[in-house]
Structure formats: C-alpha cells, structure tokens
Amino acid sequence: MQLTTDTVEIKASDSRSLAAGRGLASEKHWSELGQNPQALWGQCRGSSLYQVCVDTIDLASRCSCPSRKFPCKHALGLMLLAATSPQALPRQDPPDWVLDWLGKRASKKDSPSNQPASSESAIPSTSKADSASKRATEVARGLETLNLWMEDIVRDGLAALQNRKPDFWEQQAKRMVDFKAPSIAARLRRMAWMPHGAKEWPAEVLNEFGKLALLSQAYRRLDQLPSPLQEDVRQAIGWPLRKDRVLERGETVEDDWFVIGQDVRGEEQLFTQRNWLLGRRTGRYALVLQFAANSPRFGLNIRPGTHKRATLVYWPSAFPQRALIATSFELPLVFEGRLSGFHTLEEFLDYVATAASRQPWLESFPCVLNEVVPVLHDGTWLVSDNAGHALPLAPEVENSWWLLALSGGKPLDLALEWDGRYLKPLSAMADGCFFTIERDNL
Amino acid sequence: MSKLVYAALTGTSRQPLTLDTTPEMELIRNMEGITPERQLLLAAGASALAKRAGTQTQPAPKVAVAPDEALPEISEAASALLQNLVTKNKGQRLLPEALRRIRSAGLRVPPYLLPDLLNLPAEDVRQIVPYVIGERGRWLAELRPEWAWAAKALSERELEAADAQQQWEEGTSAQRLGALRRVRGRDAAMAREWIENVWKSEKAEFRAELVWVLEAGLAPDDEPFLESALDDRARAVRVGAAKLLALLPNSSLSARMRERAAKLIASTHSNTGNRLGRLARAVTGSREQLHITFPKALDETAEHDGLQAKPPTSQEPAAWWFHEIVSRVPPTYWEQRLDVERERLLDLACRNEHGPIIIQAWTDASFFFKDLEWFAPLWRVIYERRELGSQRDRLPALIDALISSGNISTAERLISERLSNLLRGDDAAVYQCMLRLPTPWSPEFSERFLENLKQSWSGRRQPSYHWTYALDAAALALHKSAFPAALELLRSYTDREQNREETTVIKRAMQDIVTRHQIAREIPL
Numbered sequence: 001m002q003l004t005t006d007t008v009e010i011k012a013s014d015s016r017s018l019a020a021g022r023g024l025a026s027e028k029h030w031s032e033l034g035q036n037p038q039a040l041w042g043q044c045r046g047s048s049l050y051q052v053c054v055d056t057i058d059l060a061s062r063c064s065c066p067s068r069k070f071p072c073k074h075a076l077g078l079m080l081l082a083a084t085s086p087q088a089l090p091r092q093d094p095p096d097w098v099l100d101w102l103g104k105r106a107s108k109k110d111s112p113s114n115q116p117a118s119s120e121s122a123i124p125s126t127s128k129a130d131s132a133s134k135r136a137t138e139v140a141r142g143l144e145t146l147n148l149w150m151e152d153i154v155r156d157g158l159a160a161l162q163n164r165k166p167d168f169w170e171q172q173a174k175r176m177v178d179f180k181a182p183s184i185a186a187r188l189r190r191m192a193w194m195p196h197g198a199k200e201w202p203a204e205v206l207n208e209f210g211k212l213a214l215l216s217q218a219y220r221r222l223d224q225l226p227s228p229l230q231e232d233v234r235q236a237i238g239w240p241l242r243k244d245r246v247l248e249r250g251e252t253v254e255d256d257w258f259v260i261g262q263d264v265r266g267e268e269q270l271f272t273q274r275n276w277l278l279g280r281r282t283g284r285y286a287l288v289l290q291f292a293a294n295s296p297r298f299g300l301n302i303r304p305g306t307h308k309r310a311t312l313v314y315w316p317s318a319f320p321q322r323a324l325i326a327t328s329f330e331l332p333l334v335f336e337g338r339l340s341g342f343h344t345l346e347e348f349l350d351y352v353a354t355a356a357s358r359q360p361w362l363e364s365f366p367c368v369l370n371e372v373v374p375v376l377h378d379g380t381w382l383v384s385d386n387a388g389h390a391l392p393l394a395p396e397v398e399n400s401w402w403l404l405a406l407s408g409g410k411p412l413d414l415a416l417e418w419d420g421r422y423l424k425p426l427s428a429m430a431d432g433c434f435f436t437i438e439r440d441n442l
Numbered sequence: 443m444s445k446l447v448y449a450a451l452t453g454t455s456r457q458p459l460t461l462d463t464t465p466e467m468e469l470i471r472n473m474e475g476i477t478p479e480r481q482l483l484l485a486a487g488a489s490a491l492a493k494r495a496g497t498q499t500q501p502a503p504k505v506a507v508a509p510d511e512a513l514p515e516i517s518e519a520a521s522a523l524l525q526n527l528v529t530k531n532k533g534q535r536l537l538p539e540a541l542r543r544i545r546s547a548g549l550r551v552p553p554y555l556l557p558d559l560l561n562l563p564a565e566d567v568r569q570i571v572p573y574v575i576g577e578r579g580r581w582l583a584e585l586r587p588e589w590a591w592a593a594k595a596l597s598e599r600e601l602e603a604a605d606a607q608q609q610w611e612e613g614t615s616a617q618r619l620g621a622l623r624r625v626r627g628r629d630a631a632m633a634r635e636w637i638e639n640v641w642k643s644e645k646a647e648f649r650a651e652l653v654w655v656l657e658a659g660l661a662p663d664d665e666p667f668l669e670s671a672l673d674d675r676a677r678a679v680r681v682g683a684a685k686l687l688a689l690l691p692n693s694s695l696s697a698r699m700r701e702r703a704a705k706l707i708a709s710t711h712s713n714t715g716n717r718l719g720r721l722a723r724a725v726t727g728s729r730e731q732l733h734i735t736f737p738k739a740l741d742e743t744a745e746h747d748g749l750q751a752k753p754p755t756s757q758e759p760a761a762w763w764f765h766e767i768v769s770r771v772p773p774t775y776w777e778q779r780l781d782v783e784r785e786r787l788l789d790l791a792c793r794n795e796h797g798p799i800i801i802q803a804w805t806d807a808s809f810f811f812k813d814l815e816w817f818a819p820l821w822r823v824i825y826e827r828r829e830l831g832s833q834r835d836r837l838p839a840l841i842d843a844l845i846s847s848g849n850i851s852t853a854e855r856l857i858s859e860r861l862s863n864l865l866r867g868d869d870a871a872v873y874q875c876m877l878r879l880p881t882p883w884s885p886e887f888s889e890r891f892l893e894n895l896k897q898s899w900s901g902r903r904q905p906s907y908h909w910t911y912a913l914d915a916a917a918l919a920l921h922k923s924a925f926p927a928a929l930e931l932l933r934s935y936t937d938r939e940q941n942r943e944e945t946t947v948i949k950r951a952m953q954d955i956v957t958r959h960q961i962a963r964e965i966p967l
Contacts (some may be wrong), residue, residue, distance in 0.1 A: 004526060084526075085960065086519060151479035157453025202451045203444070210487030217484060345499045356495040376585065377503040389499035398557065401586060405556040408578045409507035420494050435554060 003056070003086075008079040011059050017069050021076025027088050030081065035089040038331060040082050041098045042089070044074045052078050053098045055105065057332040058301040062101050105331065135180050139237060142179025143216040146172070150209050158202050161195040168192075183238030184212065186267075214360060229318040229359070236361040241315060243324060250313040251320055255279030257286070258307035258339060260368060260415035261426025263439050264296050271296040275304075276366040276417065276426060277312070277323075278339060285366045286312050286323040300325065304427055305434040306332040319359035335434040339413060341368025344387040352418065365418045366426075371411035374403040383423050386411065394422040399437055406430050446486050454478050461485055466492065508581040513550040515576075520544075520964035521552050527957070528558045532950075534567070535918060536957055539881075541570040543965040550576035557582075560589045572596050610636060615648060622655050630659040634667060646676035653682040660686060665693045672746060684748020688770045689811065695747050696771075702741070703771040706764055707800070708733045709780045709790070730782075732794045736760035737767065761799055768803035772811040776804075784815065788823045798830055805836055809843060817844045818852050825860070825871065837871050841878045851886075854879060858890035865898035868906040876912065881919040888924035891916055892931060899935065910947045917951035922962050925955055 012018035024044060027033075033042040041053035044063075052063045052074045061075035071079070082089055094102070149172055153161065169192035176185035191208055194201045218225065218233045225233065231241060241249070261276040273290040290298040310328035314320035342348040348367050355362055373384045374393060381393040381400040393400055403425060406412065412430040416423040428435045443451075449459040459482050461467040466488040470481055516524070527533035527540060544551065551559060556579050559571050572595040575583070583592035609621035626633035637652045644652065653671060656664050664686070671683035672695075687695035710731045740751050740763055749770070753762030777784055791800040801823065808816040821840045824830045844853040857876050864872040879887070895916075898909070920928055932952045936945060 004522070006529075086522070147480065147483075150483055151477060154450050154479045154482055155453055155455045157456065158451045159453075203447045206447050206450045206486045207490040209450075209483055210485075210490045212487075213480065213483035214487035214491070217487075349497055349499065352497065353495040356491060360491050373505050375503055375505055382500070382503070384502035384505060388502050390502040391497075391499055401582075402554070402557045404585075405553050405578070405582055408553060408581065409505050420497070431553075433554075 003079065003083045005080060005083045007059070008076060008083055011071060011079070012076055013069055013071070017071075017073045018076060020073035021071075021080055024073060024077025025080035025084065027081065027085070029077065030088075032095070033081075033089045034092045034094065035082065035086075036091060036094055037334060039094060039098055039102060040078055040089055041094060042078050042081075044077065046074065050074050051097055053094075053101055054079055054082075055102075055331065057303065057306055057334070060105070060301075102331070135239065138180045139239065140219065142176055142181045142184075143219055143237075145175060145179070146181075146184065146212065147216050150213065154209070158195075158205055161205065164195070166192045180239065181237045183236060184215075185238070187212070211361070226318065228316045228320075231316045232318055232359050232361055235315065235317070235322075246315055246324060247313055247326065249316050250323075251316070252311055252313050252326070253279060253282060253284055253286075253323075254309070254311045255282045255284065256307055257310050257312065258335070259302055259304045260339070260366070261417065262302065262304045262436070263426075266296065269294060271298075273298050273302075275302050276415070278341070278366075278368055278415075279312075280307065280339070283340070285321065286314065287321050287366070288312075288323055288325060303332070304436040305335050307335065308332040317359055319355045319362060321355075321359075321362060335429070336432075338370075339368050339415075339429065341370050341413065341415075343370050343385075345369070345372075345383075345385045345389045345391055346387065348418075363419065366415070367418065368413060368415045370413050372414055373409060373411050374400060374407055374414075376400070376404065383414065383416070391418075392422050394424040396424075396439075399425060399439075402437075403428060406435065444489075446482065446489060450482060450486065454482060459485075506581075508578040511550065511576050511578065513548055513576055515552050516544055516549045517964060520961075521555065523957075523960055523964055524551060525555060525558075528555065528562070532953075533957070534562070534564065536954060536961065537562070537564075538566045538570060539918070539958060540961045540965065541567065541574050543961060543967060545570060545573045547965055547967050549965070550574055550579070553578055560586075560592055568592075568595075615651075619651055619655065622652070623658065626655055626658050630661060631663060633659075634664060638667060646679065649674065649676060650678035650682055653679055653686065656686060657689075660689055662690060662692055665690060668693075669695075672748070681748055685770075685810070688748070691772075698743065698747055699767065699770045700775060702737075702744070702767045703775070704779060706735055706737065706768060707776065707780070708735070709782060730786075730790060732780075732790045732800070734764075734794060734796050734800070737763045739763075764799060765803045765806070768800070769806035769810060771807060773804050773807050773813050773816045774811075784819055788819055792823065792827055792829070797827075798833065801830055802833060805833070805840070809839070812843070812847065814844075814847050814849065817847075817849070818856060821856055834871050838874045838878050841875045845878065845880060850880065851884070854884060854887040858887055858894075861891060861894035862898065864912055865894050865906075865909055868908050870908060873908045873912055877915060879919070882921045883919050885921045885923045888919075888921040889927075891920070892924060892927055896931060910944070913947055913951050917954040918958070920955065922959065925959050928955055 008021075009018060012021065024046075029044055029046075030042045031045070035041070035056070037056065039053050039055055041051075044050045044052055046065065048065075050063055050065045052061065054061045054071075054075055059071070059079065061071040061079075063072045063074045065072055065074055067073070169188050173185040173188040176182070176188065187208065191205060194205050194208075198204070215233065215236055218229075219237065222230055222233060234240065257277045257279050259275055260278050262273065264271060264273050266272075271292045273292070273296070275288040275290070277286040277288060278284070279286070288302065290300060290302070292298050308328055308331065311326045312323040313326045314323045342351065348365075348369065351367070352365050355365060369383065369385065371386055375382045375384050375390065381395065382390040383393050384390040393403075403414070406428055407430065412428060414428050415426040417426055418424075425437050427437055445462075446459070449457055459478060461471055461481065467485060470484050470488065473481075473484075476484075515521075524540060527537050551574050556575055559567075559575065560579070560583060562568070562571070568591065572580075572583075572592045575592065580593055580596055583589040583596075606621040606625050609617045610625075613621065622633055622636060625636065634656060637655070641649065641652075653668070656668070668683045668687050668690075671679055672687070674680050674683070684695065687693045688699055690696055710733045737760060740749060745751050749763070749766045751763075753759050773784075776782075776787055780787065782790065788801070788804075791797050791804070794800060801820070804816070805820050805824070807813070808820060817840050821837060821844075824833050824837060824840075841853050841856070844850070844856075853875075857872060857879070860869070860872050861876075863869040864876070882888075883891070895913070916928075929952060932948050932955075935948050936952075
C-alpha cells in the first residue's frame, strides 16, 4: 500500500499544522533522508536542525522539536514529501537514532492499562452481585413485555404494521432501554422502516421477530444453558461482559494476526469500527470493535493489510468471535505472501453451519476465500469458486466492477463478510498486493 | 410465500396455523402452555436459523477471462502518481498529459486504476484513455454499458485497417465515408469512380458528404463530375460542388469567378507599367490607392456558380455580393493582378474607406484557399488596426489555420511578440490565441513567456483579469526545459507577494509544474 497525501491529511490534528507541514514538504528543507519498510526519516532545517522519523505502518512520529502537537509540522512535512516524491527518500539502513526509537516502540506494549477507555463498549454494565441480579429481573420483565407485544402483532396480522407510524416502534424500543436491553432496542429501531421497504418485508419482519422470540425463550432457561452460550444470550440482549472480566475468563490466543477488513458505521453520535482479523497459524477469525463518540477517531490505529504478533482474548461464547487485543509485540508488518482461507464455498458454508448451530445469534461470518472469481451473470453479481459453485456478492455496483477489473476473470483471494444473504467484500489480494475496499457507511 | 409468513401476515386470529412435521417443529408443538402466537414466533425463529445454517450455493456460471496483456505496465511510482491525479479534482487537469506520455511510451495502467479512469467524464481525458487501458481495460469496457464508449473508440480504429471495399459496400454511413476517404488517399480517380457509381441511388445528405470527399486530392480530373453536380436537386450538393470548383485554379468556374472579381478591385496608380513608373511608385508610394466598385447586380450564371444572391438579413446587397465574389478568389490573385506585393496590398486596403469589407473578404478567401502566406500578415493587420476591431474574433481562427498548416513557429512568434499586452495589459485576443497553441509549448515560446512574465511583475498593482488565467494555462503548457526557471521565478514572487489572490494562483501554478515534472520523470519516453 502506498502512502498517499490523503492518509497524511487525515493524520494531521489541525489545519494549521497541516498547512505548515505542506510548507515543509519539499526536498530543500531536508537532509539525511531515507526509508526502509518500517520507517521514514530525515533531518529538517527549521529554526534549528530537527531529527524526524515516522513509523510507516501506524504513522506514529517522533521529532526532536519542542512542539506538543502529534504529528508535528516536521513529521507532516516528511510524510507529505514521502507521499508525493517517494524517490527523494532512498532505501537504506536506518541510522542509529532511528533504530533506537523503533526499538523503544517495540518494547512498549499495548498493555491493558494503556488501552484508552474509548475502546471499551460504550454500554455501561455492572459487575456487582446484587445489581446484577436486579438487572436480570429487569431484563426478564422486559422480555416478557416484548413477547406480549409481538404476540399481539402476530394475532392481528403483520399487514397492519404498514399503517403504524415509526412512533409505534420507538415506544417499544424505549421500553426495552428502560428494561436494560439496549441491543434489542436497537433491533426494533432498525425494524421500523421494514414495512415500508422491500416487497419481501413480511418475511424479513417475521425473521426478526422469530430471532427475538428465540432469544427470550433462551433467556427464560438461561441457567440451564452452558455458560458460554449464556454470555451469547446476554450479549444479544445488550448486556455484554466488561473488559476486565473478559481478560479473566476469555480464551487467550496468541498468533500472527492479519487485519483482513474494516468498516466504520455511524449511528446517533456513536461511531463503531469493526475490524476482522485472521490468525495465520491458528486459522481463527476474530472481530475487534472500537467505539468513538462524535467523530470517527479511534484509540488504536488498526490498518487493514497489516499483521502483527499479538495476544487476543475472546469474549466467552459458544462460538467465539468478538475479541479484544490484550498485548501486541513488535511492530505491524505489511502483507506479504498468501493468506490461507477456505478453498471452496462449500467448505465455508460448513463453517457457517457449525457456527450457527452453536451460537444462533451470530449476525455475520468472515472468511478469506482462496482462488475465487467475481462474475456478473444476468445482471447479478456472484462469487464463484473452482468447484463450480457460487454465492451472491453484495449489490454494490462500483465495488463489484472494481473487483472484476482486478480479477480479469482470473481467480484471486478475497476477504469477505457473509450476512446470510450476501458476501460483502472487505479486501482483495492480487498480483502480490493487498487492496482494501473503502466503504462509506457513515 | 411460506406458510408461516402467510399465517403471520393474515393473523392467527383469522387463520389458525398448523406446523410442519419436521423435528424442530415437533419440538415446538410439544412445548406446553404456549399460545398459538408464540408457537408461530418460535417456529419462525427456528425456520430462520435453519435457513441460515443450511444456505445452499448456486451453480457457478461460465466465467469469461480477459485476454493477456500485450503492453508492459507503468512503474509502481507512476501508478501512485496517477492514482493521486485521478482521485483528486485538482489533479485531473494534468491527466491528459500523463496519459499521453503513457501512450507514447507504449505502456498501460495497472488494473486497479481501470474503473476510476473509465468513470472520468472529461472529453479530453476520454480521447486518450482507450489507448492506455490495455487488453483488460478493453475487455471490461465491452462488458459494461457505461464504459462502452472506450470499447467503441478502439473498435473504430481497428475498422480502419479492414477491407475498404467491403466497408464501402456494407458498412454504416460513417464507415463508408471513412473507407472512401482512405481510398481517395491512395487512388483519387478510383474514389471518384466509386462515387459516380452510386451517385443516383444515394440520399441528398449523403451525396453532399460524398462531394466533400473530393476535397482531398482535388484535381482537374474531378471537374466534369463536379460540373454535373452543380445541377443537383439538393442545394447542399450544389454549394459544395461550386466551392470545390472554385478551388480548382483551371476550372471554368474559377475563371468566371476571377472575371467577376477583376471588376471589383483596381489600383489607381498611373497605368504606366514601365520601369520609370514603377520607380516613381516605389518612391512616392503614398499616391497609390485601391479603387472599389461594388457590383450593382449578379450576372445570370452567378447563382449556378454557387454564389448566394440573397444577402442575409440586415446586410446591404452590394456589400454582400462584393464579399461573396472576392472570397471565392484566392488572395494571391490580387498580388498578380494589381502587381502589388502582399504587405502593401493590406496597407492599401486599410487606407481605403471600405477597408473592413475588403479585409473580411480576403480573410475568408485565405481560409477557403488555404493561402498560407496570407495568414500571418492578415493576423497582424487585424490585430493592429483599430478600425478592424469587429474582426478581432477571427484572430484565433487564423492561429488555428497557421497551426494546421504546420506553421507553428510563425503562430508562436505572432503571439510571443505581444505577450506583454496580455500580461501587462489585459488583451483577451492574445490570450485566446495563446490557448490555441499546441501543448506543450516549444522551448523558445516558453522562454519568451517567462521573460514577459518577469517584466510584467514590476510596476503592476493588481493582477489583470487575464494575467491569472494566462499563468494557469502556462503552468500546464510550459515546456519541461523551462520548469526550473519557472519555479525559480514563481518562488521569488511568493516571497514578495502580499496579495492573496495572486499567491493562490502562483502556488497552484507551482504545484502543477512540480507534478508535471514528476510525470515526466516517472513516465520517460
């Protein structure tokens, strides 16, 4: 992946430092320029001679100037120069002062105490025993009212929903929030528009109601369920485990974790970043979430197309998927070689069947598919494997044409997310390069 | 619609539900104490989950594969540069130059940039894109209707190589004309024969097009056919044939035209053609004058010869007929007939009270007959004389004519001599003419421009309206040999300049030059 001026501009903390950085983005201000796969460096002549280096993976920077801004204008200037005139920074071994800095960064870990609070779930929950049982009772009552509400609708017939105003759903959603079941509230809010949407809305609405009915049924028997499945039920309701409990009880997996895809969604002032990771040795998939309020700036800089050795801890679950990054070693490295994923669609769907049978409330399933081809057939986009099978690709026209351009009808490796209806492309690996698919869900 | 969905849609109060006998439905049926509604909901949940876990693939359709590439790909650095240009609005002005270089270097762009390039709407970009997208780009363009324009451009080019006769007989109108023109280039007489063979069976508009094919390689042999076309039913055919006959110096039509013209312009120096008379003329000069006689009417054969008798509204007939006749006679005719050389003729015309009419007719004549020697002198005269102000809008066309006849350096010189009028004054005509020059400019013109720019700097208070546009255009047109000098000059301005508007333009120009420098370096020819 190339460093582009856009990436640098996003990194700047304000327009003044960016403007100042632009002013420094020409060779005449710099000496001792150089780069290697891990860093860029140079010396900038300002009011004094400053040593500047930048980590090429997460764009963290270090400069000997006294500015308190990160990145400072010298770092921005160096990055912009590298983006517009990469040949100005010759590839060579880094000088000692750069090696020192890189070494210090590697030993500073993202230990649990360093992780900023914003990467935690924004939904508050309590771990004290008596308030836990209070909450349990609230949720139980909430689910029962939900059941009665759904039964009323079904007795009357779904057709009547078309005459209901959005307020009908909003009231029930608010009740669910009061009963401490915020994820259910969110589901209800998303359902409000279904009766006015596609032709197949009755089946879609019934599906959702069915899932909620199963959820409430499971909650009634919570104590009889195995402990990991209990966590899945609570998570689906909107009552997930706190991070410190996860670290205590969750499954720990150390591996070389590769970031295969990322998207950012914005809903009501809350931005959620979903990162899909694949462990190279274990072949395990993980979903790492980050949250931010008001603007999409997240605590950890996770970049698709990079990998690093790290320890992940999964939320306890009947089919673990969501995880957090407990510790990471070394610096992130850029993609090289090939990722080993599923070789046929049948292999992947077997995985989906296993996952769904263990954890019924999983919404999406990640995969890397090796040697597949995007195809346009009768106006629909499909992904074909080399066993003669195909599944539908998400109906995103421009992205699909882009995949076809990249493939040219020849097989390539894709990372995708399956939601039960479509395979949504996350990234593509072709010609030895990694390409992220950018999507605007904000 | 499934049984479950139907039951839910109508409502359990109206229609009871009977569950299937599958294992999961049995499970639900055997649950005690639940309402029918809850049965339905749980059945729906179970059904949804079963679908989720039991998703089936569909059979894969046949996959078409793009052909192998013939051209090598541009370097990674060039790809990054190109990506920047494509995705930024500001960068798109530099795209045509970059793409042209890629084409000239015999390279193609990487596949991941193909959709972005094919989606660009700008016409000047679309002219070149088809030639740099390689086999895969062409394959893609053929698959998607929005990109079909690129595939079409390529297939049209290929057709040119195909068999001309077959195309002439079986192709579309455009293809037939293309084939015919190619044949006319190889064998002029054969092309004319082909036209004669189909003449009677073609429609009027097509006949008019066919006549103009004869413009290339026009020769006396074409005269008989063209004379017969003077009687054609369609006016467009008659007009075209008349014009072409006027272009043939030995045709009888052009002889008639010269006869008509001779009566209109005379010179009133003493009639002595002897050496003493000529010496007297040369010494006194100023006593010479042109004498204009406006025609009182057109003769009967005039319209048959293609002259339009009825003037356009608001034009005086006499002046109109004068124009019609004089513009159908080559300007060089006057040099011979009046025995006056060109520059002097123009001077005399300007002194005459009917100067503008004469110059306008001679300008049209020079375009029509492509009298190269007249373009530059006419340009100078029209530029310099205030009384010809209404004809200034023809200056760019004269520059175009010089350029298409290969006289680019003459065109450049006309403009470079007057750059200070543009950069210090606000001369729109010089600006418009400058824009017609092919880019990149020659090293000499680029140097002249920078010299004038430097001089225009001191002693000016506000940027003129055209100064900023001229600088913008120059940044995209300067020859690469002028880049270092240009950057140095512009840099010195940013140090001094306070005016914000000028600084913006200067900085943008500098950025354009820097990027063009990178393009030249990464895509070497």
